[in-house]
Amino acid sequence: MLFTDSSFSPETSPGYLVRMIHQMNVAAVDRALAEDGLTAMQWTTLVSLFFRHADTCGGLARKLGHDKGAMTRLIDQMEAKGWVSRQRDDEDRRLIRLTLTPAGTETALAAKRKVIACWNGFLADWSDADVAEMIAMLQRLRHTMEEKMAEESDACAA
Structure with a gap:
């Protein structure tokens, strides 16, 4: 099925539906992780580092569709919590590489279990x-x- 003027509405728009699902997921994850002092955006950043989807602020910003300045502030917060460390790249001193600390890995894995529980709840039936x-x-x-x-x-x- 290709869309037409008469068949295209918010309830049939993949973009709209994915956006609504994303917003509900963020709200649910924020609630699930709140007692751990973790936000959905921090979780997605931790999991992106855990799975090595990116290892710089710029790379994370691109991967997660986030502003570079906001990502830098987020990494500052996560570094202050002891979850992320920064190191200058040995070959290109302009680059700052990000890695999870042991506490960051532990936080990511604990949060992953809570996110899994959220999705298992959504998809229970x-x-x-x-x-x-x-x-x-x-x-x-x-x-x-x-x-x-x-x-x-x-x-x-x-």
């Missing part, structure tokens, strides 16, 4: 096959969008 299909579809959409955006970027550079 879904079958394993439904969950696997949803994840596969979202991964497929992400891959398609990444390819299309790369093509557009390449076309603009030419």
